């Protein structure tokens with residue numbers, strides 16, 4: 001039975017890739033949408049339970065009156081049947097209604113909506129551009145994704161468990177009181193109105209305080225995660241507890257925000273109880289007065305008394321629920337600041353798959369200044385022929401990585417186009433673009449998964465033999481076989497640590513090279529791909545890389561010019577512009593920047609060619 005209710009909704013069902021709504025209500029509406037079949041039943045169950053509860057109170061008053069009127073002799077014959085019906089209702093109907101309500105609340109709603117929100121938010125964030133992630137803490141983003149799920153679940157749960165019940169309770173209570181005497185319904189209506197206004201006043205302040213508190217919490221998480229993720233830099237440079245002080249500033253702000261929030265709680269406790277005092281006096285007073293005047297029975301007074309007691313207890317609970325609701329609305333708003341952000345690099349609606357025949361790459365009037373006046377790239381016109389191997393050279397900051405990042409569409413260029421085999425990369429799907437490009441970087445980070453999972457990342461369908469062959473080509477097979485992690489997984493099954501930290505830089509680079517060999521994409525980008533290798537391994541891998549380059553279009557970035565020995569052409573960038581292009585020999589004889597850089601590097605391939 002549980003499983004039936006748990007499976008009523010599929011939280012991971014595919015959905016259109018649109019930006020999550022940025023406002024609180026629209027967001028909740030969207031998240032509740034998959035549950036729309038269930039909502040009427042949830043509301044019906046809440047109303048039924050409230051009607052039974054209030055009905056019982058008034059029935060209690062009625063029972064007192066019947067008992068005092070009829071006495072023990074005639075009580076059962078006059079009233080036995082109704083009593084039996086009520087007893088059956090209490091024993092069967094009430095638990096049944098509450099049971100169904102909770103199956104829908106816990107199994108269907110709470111059990112699914114949290115992960116639904118997180119899954120959707122995470123999927124959306126994965127589609128954000130690199131600059132989005134560069135501008136934020138990974139810790140803060142993940143905190144927001146996790147909190148968003150929790151807060152949404154909490155909010156919807158409270159609405160359907162408590163608010164529906166409370167609303168129905170007060171409406172039924174007003175109706176039944178009016179049945180007894182219209183004058184008794186008036187104080188309850190007045191109280192309910194003042195109560196709602198007061199709750200609104202407090203809750204709004206709670207929402208603001210909660211958003212600030214939640215923001216401070218995410219910021220603190222961001223700082224803490226950032227410190228852990230860069231623990232070596234912290235240890236190297238953070239003398240005299242500087243990092244601790246940095247975290248302390250955040251924690252102080254967090255505490256201040258929490259204190260502001262808690263002040264509201266105290267204010268609330270006082271205001272609420274003052275209001276409840278007025279309800280007790282306002283409802284029971286008139287009831288006694290009506291009884292004195294012989295206009296009301298003892299049973300009715302007893303019912304009014306029980307009702308006020310119950311409302312008294314319930315109002316605190318509801319207030320708490322409403323406060324939590326607004327608190328969670330603050331958390332949701334804060335989360336949406338990261339999650340409901342439009343993606344800047346997106347596939348066009350009619351985006352096609354990139355079809356690579358030869359792999360010609362053409363940069364046309366390409367400029368990108370990272371939103372600034374200058375820096376980055378400035379009017380690049382460059383064509384790399386199909387199958388050509390080009391070495392990209394330039395001083396640090398010349399724009400080499402920018403060019404590659406634009407080619408990979410990690411960002412969209414501010415001006416100009418990039419064409420691969422005549423197809424503008426902004427008009428094809430990002431998946432198909434990146435599927436056709438293999439890349440090894442200076443610091444290829446690996447995912448904290450097994451070596452096998454990392455190798456197969458670019459080609460999940462590769463066979464074991466293909467994978468091992470690629471590892472052997474990259475001179476990685478032998479050291480992989482010797483790997484062992486703390487969970488005693490060995491070889492290709494061993495985990496590599498976050499970002500691959502458990503491997504040496506050279507080992508990481510070899511796994512990255514094996515991964516690219518396995519991926520076998522027609523375009524290859526090598527960004528200081530062998531920089532972490534010792535010269536012996538590097539020489540071996542260079543040979544492998546050259547054989548891998550066969551038939552591919554290659555862009556190789558290197559500071560050590562000797563590694564570009566066998567490139568077809570060298571392109572020199574400076575301050576975001578192409579300033580020289582030609583073969584090594586041509587450029588050396590030109591006596592420009594390249595010749596300058598070359599002369600400063602001792603050794604080199606001139607001797608060996």
Ligand SMILES: Nc1ncnc2c1ncn2[C@@H]1O[C@H](COP(=O)(O)OP(=O)(O)OP(=O)(O)O)[C@@H](O)[C@H]1O
Nearest residue numbers: 134370375376394395396397398399400401402403
């Ligand atoms: N995310 C960014 N936001 C703003 N400016 C950036 C960003 N990345 C790079 N830049 C700027 O763009 C220019 C080119 O940087 P890029 O990283 O492309 O140079 P590079 O030639 O690859 O340098 P290196 O050889 O040191 O890796 C630099 O002035 C740099 O400050």
